[in-house]
Amino acid sequence: MNQLSRIIVVALLLITIFFTGSYIYLTHKVDTLKNEKYLDTSGDMRDELQSLIKEKSEAILLVTLGLSANQNIKNVIKKKHYKNIGFNDLSITLQHYSSLQNVWFQLITPEGKSFYRSWTDKKGDNVSSVRQDIKQIILEPKVMSTISIGKYDMTFKAMVPIFDNGKFIGIIETLAKFYSITQKLKNHGNELLIVVDKSYKKQLSEAYSQTFVDDYYIANPFENEKLLHIVQKSTIEKYLKITTYMVDTENSLLLTTLQLPDMNGNPMGYFIIAKDLKKIDLSEIEQAKNGVLEVTLLILLLIIILFYYIYSANYKRLIQEQNEILESSVQEKTEELELQTNVLTFIAYHDHLTGLANKVLLLDRIEEAIKHAKTTEEQFSVFFLDLDKFKEVNDTYGHEIGDELLLQIKSRLKQCIKSDDTLARLGGDEFAILHKNATKISTINLIDNILIRMKKPFHVKNIEIFTSFSIGVALYPQDSAKANQLLRNAETAMYKAKDDGKNTYQFYDKKMTEMALQKIQLDADIRKALKNKEFVAYFQPKIDARNGKVVGFETLIRWMHPQKGMMVPDEFIPFCEETGLVLEIDKYMLIQSIKQIMKWQKEGLEFGKVSVNVSTKKIESSNYIEELTYIIDSLQFDTSVLELEILEGQIMKNPQKSIEILNKLRDLGISISIDDFGTGYSSLSYLKKLPVTKIKIDRSFVIDLPTSKDDVAIVRTIINLAENLKLEIIAEGVEKREQLDFLVNEGCYNIQGYYFSRPLPADECKEFIIAHSKGK
Ligand SMILES: Nc1nc2c(ncn2[C@@H]2O[C@@H]3COP(=O)(O)O[C@H]4[C@@H](O)[C@H](n5cnc6c(=O)[nH]c(N)nc65)O[C@@H]4COP(=O)(O)O[C@H]3[C@H]2O)c(=O)[nH]1
Known part of the structure; x- marks a missing residue:
């Protein structure tokens, strides 16, 4: 966070x-x-009630005191003419001029007998026997103001002794109810319920309201029915116990209770006061x-x-x-x-292996050199260097050794150049040098220096490797004024040096470009020829000289060029070897040859084995065996009549690999013949191991037979070698009778050459086979 x-x-x-x-x-x-x-508020409610009670008590007392001093009343008491008292008029007057309502009077003798009651005719009974307060005032005639409970109700009472000339002649008692207080409280928004303690239930024998709740007498049930109803729903004691206040949210009331004790301090009456909560100012x-x-x-x-x-x-x-x-x-x-x-x-801009400038940087530098040379008129030369036989190094020792060799070569080249020259690696085994401020002499010196330094062997991981450069050189400004062109011309010159036998150099010549263009044209023509099926198989018979019978054929390619006419292999096969086109050509020729053989087989011709030329490039191509197997299988060809002719020189380039592949060919039932034998410097130890069945004496040893002593010796040796190694032998290029005789004499009976026949197109060859089927 x-x-x-x-x-x-x-x-x-x-x-x-x-x-x-x-x-x-x-x-x-x-x-x-x-x-x-x-x-x-509850305090105020109680205070108000208390002051009202006090006020009422005092008012009653005042009235009673006033009456006690009234002479008229005294006379009435003395004469006992009660009807003349006129209390009824007094009550009406009080009702009218004060808040005192429902006021009653009673006159009592000094002995305690009630002799007048304003509310009833009942008289003469002894009230002092039932009322403690009467007893007390008789004993000690003093004014007394109280609230007490009689048999009708709880009332205010005021008792005053009446004296006449100092003589105690009676007691006047005034009684009043609480209605006016209830009314006053109501006017101030308070409800009042006057309750008498249950201990007075018996005493209230003639209870005025006749309303009791849980034995508690309700003095004023009619004016406060709502409050009564609320109290009745619960227990009344819950309300009587309130010392401060209680909030009844259900009825929205604030309730408080004022307790009224009797003279002995015991509970006598209760005033439950309620106020609507809404009327309380909050x-x-x-x-x-x-x-x-x-x-x-x-x-x-x-x-x-x-x-x-x-x-x-x-x-x-x-x-x-x-x-x-x-x-x-x-x-x-x-x-x-x-x-x-x-x-x-x-x-x-650099070569990842050697850290040297790459082609892009080299071209940049050449551009710069051109710009510089334009102002200074300086000359410079561009070298294109291609390592000879680098592929063999890679194939033989692996890429790691090849890479290490390249690094060592880089070091040697660096020692040859000036500090302002640029050494670049263009890729693979190709290097280039921008030799600045150059003359032809300084360029030749640099070339010599390189070739000399390259003569010394390289030592890579204890392997001694000899290699050399074919170098092509283009000069500025005579060979081109463009960077790209200069490098291309140097490359063309390098190819010429390669053709000239490697480990040498060539300065660029315009003719080289023409030749290069010719090659490009040739390449395009060959590709087109393959497409247009311009290549045709010719067959040259091989004859057993002892009986003149056909023992086989060699398939030889001919190019029926639409403009140039028939072209022989020497005119395009070496070029195809160089460009890799030979792979396509060999495949094409193999299929053509097999198809022809099968045709003749179907026609019932007998011709021995048919040999087909195949370049080692083809044999060493990665999928050769698979391709061959596919062709054989798809054409359902019997391989026992097939013989592949491989040049001795090519086999000996990588004999180990050749052995591997030739074994696979033999496993397919194909015979192998070594072509041009004697020119490839075969190692005898390898020759023994090669799964070949036949060797062919090269034409170059046959031409001068039997006059050339050297050739005689060579041919004899080859024939002996074949005999010793139990290999079949055949001689090619036999044109003359004496050549034939010599070979037959020496034990070489299988002959191929113009003496018997030139390479023939298929139909002529068929006629030849038929003509020679019986021999001489
Ligand atoms: N002067 C003279 N020549 C004779 C005589 N008898 C045969 N020849 C020639 O000697 C060559 C024999 O074939 P090669 O040594 O395999 O040499 C072949 C072979 O190496 C190669 N070649 C031919 N066809 C193919 C092919 O289909 N594929 C490949 N890779 N190479 C082929 O081209 C080479 C040249 O073939 P060709 O020009 O057909 O030349 C043929 C043939 O015409 C004779 O008495 N006198």
């Missing part, structure tokens, strides 16, 4: 914590404030809540600003860091790229 992400996470975390904290605090604060508000709390919210938002804003500041500071720093990283990585990449470009440039 990066710095920025960390900051964002911390900010979010802090904001979450802050919000949670704020929420908890706010909820708590609101709850506390509400509780305080409810506590205050605007302060709302204000406080809004205040907290405002502070919270302010703090949040500050946190956001703070984090934004930190974030942007970090962001800038991060961007800066990223930029620095980017810059350094760009720099690194640029350097890497430069290095790679340098490496690529080096690779593009």
Whole structure:
């Protein structure tokens, strides 16, 4: 996680914590404030009730005191003319001019007998026997104000002793109900339920409202039915126990209870006061809540600003860091790229093995030299060097040795050139030199120097290797004023040097280009000839001189050139060997020959073996055996009549490999004949190992027979050799009778030559076979 992400996470975390904290605090604060508000309100409700009770008590007391001093009342008591008291009028007056309603009066004798009740006619009973307070005032006639419970209800009471001239003549008692208080509270939005403790149930024998809940008497059920109903749904004691307040969210009420103890401090009455929660002013709390919210938002804003500041500071720093990283990585990449470009440039302009300039760089340098020479009129020469027999080195010792040899050659060449000359490797075994500021003499000196240094053997991993260069040279400006052309001309000259027998040099001559062009033309013509089937197989019979019978044929190629007429192999086969076209030609000739043989076989002709020429290039080609097998199989040819003629010189170039391939040919049932025997310097040890069946004495040894003593000796030796190695022998190029006689005399009976027949086209050959089927 990066710095920025960390900051964002911390900010979010802090904001979450802050919000949670704020929420908890706010909820708590609101709850506390509400509780305080409810506590205050409930206190106010109780206080109001208490002051109303006090107010009412005092009012009743005042009324009672006033009445006690009234002479009229005193007279009535003395005379017992109660009807004249006019309490009813008094009650109406009080109802009318004060809040006192439902006020009743009672007159009691100093002995404790009730002798007048304003609410009933019942009189004469002794109230002091049932009421402790009456007893007490009789004993000690003093004003007494109280709330007490009688058999009808719980009422306010005020008792005042009446004296007449200092004589205690009776007691006046005023009673009042709580209705006016209930009404007043209602006016202030409070409900009141007046409850009398259950211990008074018995006493309330004639209870006014006749309403009891759980044995508790409800004094004012009719005015507060809703509250009564709520209380009835639950247990009443739950409400009576409220010391401070209770919130009834279901009914949206704030409830509080005021307890009224009796004279002994025991519970007597209860005032359950209820207020609609909606009528409680919570605007302060709302204000406080809004205040907290405002502070919270302010703090949040500050946190956001703070984090934004930190974030942007970090962001800038991060961007800066990223930029620095980017810059350094760009720099690194640029350097890497430069290095790679340098490496690529080096690779593009240099040879990977030797590290020398390659063809591209050489041509660049030649271009430069041309530019330079144009102003200075200097001359220079371009060398094209091709190693002789490098392929043999690779084939014999492997590429590793070949590569090492090339490196050693590079070192020797470097020793020959000047510091401002350029040595290049063009690929394979080809090198080139740009010899600057050159004269013909300095060029020849350089050539000599190279050829001399190359004469010394190279030592690669204990192998002694001799090699040489064929060198072609082109001079600037006479041979060309273009870099490419100069190099090409040097190459053409090099080919001429190769043709001249290698290990030599040639200066470029315009004729060479003409010859090269001719070769290109020849190449194209041969390819076309193959396509157009211009090559034809001729057959030269081989005769057993003892009986004149045909013992076989040699297939010889002829090119029926559309313009030049019939061309013999010497005119194109060496060129085909050079270019590799011989591979196609040999395949073509083999198929033509086999088809002809099979045709003759079908016609019932007898002709012995048919030999077909094949170049070693063909034999050594990678898929030769597969190709041969395919041809034989697809034509269903009996190989026992097939003989392949391979030049001795070519076999001896790589005898080991030749043995390998010739064995495979023999396994296919094909006979092998060594052509031009005596010219290829066969090693006798190899000759023994080669799976050949026949050797053919070369025409060059036959021409001067029997006059040339050398040829006589050579031919004799070859014949003896064949006898000793149990090989068949045949002589070619026999034109004259004396040549024939000599050969037959020496034991060579199989003869091929103009003496018997020239190479013949197929149909003529057929006639020849038929003509010579019976021999002489
Ligand atoms: N002066 C003279 N010449 C005689 C006499 N008897 C035979 N010859 C010639 O001697 C050559 C014998 O063939 P080669 O030594 O295999 O030598 C062949 C063979 O090496 C090669 N060649 C011919 N056909 C093919 C072919 O299809 N493939 C390959 N790779 N080489 C072929 O070309 C060479 C030359 O072939 P050709 O010109 O047909 O020449 C033939 C033949 O015409 C004679 O009494 N006097």
